Amino acid sequence: MPDTPEEKAKPQKTDMSERIIRELPLIRRYSRHNVGEDMQFRAFLKNRLKMSNGELDGIVQETTDVVWAQVDCTACAHCCRTFEIVIDDRDIKRLAARLSVSLRSFLAQYVSTEKDGTKRFSSSPCPFLGEDNLCQVYEDRPQSCRDFPYLHTAGFRERSMTMMENVEACPIVFNVWQRLKRRLWRVNR
């Protein structure tokens, strides 16, 4: 129990129950406060949780489905506004065809290439995010947009550091991470 006004003002590490938290400022505050705990949970996932990768991925996916059904990405669009979106050659071809422009002009207008060859949209927020917060090229969006936040992708245990980095940025990842802590950690340690 907190015993000073300062303690009272801090977000508590304890159970946030099954409530979904969508507000990014609150998510940021909780995430920064819980960074030590999150590092411990990650170490637990990597080294001590006695569960196969497949079984863990299944639990992550099931938890994601429950959380995602309660989060409206079109009301958030935080990833579209702040991330530097990776695109590959297939994405570029598809998007250029959709916009009826040549590959060369698409590359010149929208793409920057890093030293290691990785291509990204050259501006952020994404140039295809509409004023209505919707993706203007949804059916042809890049593969990385389809896969984000990668919670349905196999290999959660190996990617847990990346997941931790996204806890603060994505309400879906944040809420899934909290539920996993409750489900896997607090009952197994």
Ligand code: SF4
């Ligand atoms: S994937 Fe995450 S960050 Fe992107 S719009 Fe949905 S909730 Fe927001």
Ligand code: SF4
């Ligand atoms: S292409 Fe669409 S889904 Fe991808 S970042 Fe841009 S607006 Fe978001």
